Amino acid sequence: MLHLTLFLIFGAICVAGAVNLLVQRHPINSALSLVVVMGSLAGEYLLLGAEFVAAIQVIIYAGAIMVLFVFVIMLLNAGEEERAGGSRVALLLGVPGMTIGSLLMAWVLLERSGTQSVMMGALPGPPKIIGWLLFHDFLLPFEVTSVLVLIAIMGAVVLASHPEPSQPRKKVD
Amino acid sequence: MVPLSYYLILSGVLFACGVVGFLIKRNIITIFISIELMLNGVNLSFVAFAAQWHALSGQVFVFFVMVVAAAEAAVGLAIIIALYRTRDTLNVDRVNLLKL
Numbered sequence: 001m002l003h004l005t006l007f008l009i010f011g012a013i014c015v016a017g018a019v020n021l022l023v024q025r026h027p028i029n030s031a032l033s034l035v036v037v038m039g040s041l042a043g044e045y046l047l048l049g050a051e052f053v054a055a056i057q058v059i060i061y062a063g064a065i066m067v068l069f070v071f072v073i074m075l076l077n078a079g080e081e082e083r084a085g086g087s088r089v090a091l092l093l094g095v096p097g098m099t100i101g102s103l104l105m106a107w108v109l110l111e112r113s114g115t116q117s118v119m120m121g122a123l124p125g126p127p128k129i130i131g132w133l134l135f136h137d138f139l140l141p142f143e144v145t146s147v148l149v150l151i152a153i154m155g156a157v158v159l160a161s162h163p164e165p166s167q168p169r170k171k172v173d
Numbered sequence: 174m175v176p177l178s179y180y181l182i183l184s185g186v187l188f189a190c191g192v193v194g195f196l197i198k199r200n201i202i203t204i205f206i207s208i209e210l211m212l213n214g215v216n217l218s219f220v221a222f223a224a225q226w227h228a229l230s231g232q233v234f235v236f237f238v239m240v241v242a243a244a245e246a247a248v249g250l251a252i253i254i255a256l257y258r259t260r261d262t263l264n265v266d267r268v269n270l271l272k273l
Contacts, residue, residue: 003174004174004175011183015186018190022190022193022194027263030203031206037213038213041187044220048180052232053232053236056235056236060243065209068247068250069205069209069250072202078202098193109178115177115225133233138237151244155251156250156251158251159251
């Protein structure tokens with residue numbers, strides 16, 4: 001009962017944040033709603049027992065990545081979003097289509113998925129075991145992601161660096 | 174006790190919100206934020222299925238998703254800065270030429 005109550009509270013905060021992200025027109029409000037979503041998702045992870053994932057979610061996602069977003073929004077002085085006229089066909093076909101699709105999806109998940117109930121803290125994921133898995137079973141993916149991050153850092157530095165004022169190049173021949 | 178399908182439905186709702194934001198938003202930073210929302214929805218279903226099958230690999234994969242999200246955010250925001258420097262706009266409707 002406690003599990004269900006906590007799940008519903010965190011889930012409601014989560015969905016409210018996601019909807020608020022869509023409704024707001026200023027990017028900074030959307031970014032802060034995403035922080036709310038991530039914080040309540042960390043609560044959901046804790047309910048499932050994934051304590052380390054929850055901690056990393058708060059530290060990396062809500063901390064580091066969102067700070068990057070907010071920093072860029074403030075750096076570029078992004079203003080309110082301009083309204084664009086949406087197409088009527090998209091509204092007429094999209095809203096019923098999405099309703100039918102999501103109802104079908106919910107029915108399949110609730111009735112036909114064959115999933116069971118989970119206890120509170122069903123699968124504890126302590127940092128020790130996660131680290132052991134990362135450095136034994138997932139060693140190759142782990143090393144590949146380090147290469148990916150290195151490439152991303154270099155790409156970000158190259159892309160965001162100031163372009164040098166174009167100087168007339170000397171002719172080689 | 175909570176049915177696992179509730180977690181999956183929450184994950185689906187988050188992913189759908191991300192898709193809707195990706196489609197209807199015009200500001201390129203908000204589009205990026207919607208992508209992050211989609212990744213978060215996927216992460217929740219990873220953790221939920223890990224609890225269902227008692228396999229910690231699901232939780233480990235969340236970290237890989239986070240690393241990819243971080244790399245994507247770093248490169249993407251650098252692209253946005255470069256774009257803003259040349260176009261002076263963040264509206265994707267006005268970025269319709271590959272070359273100025």
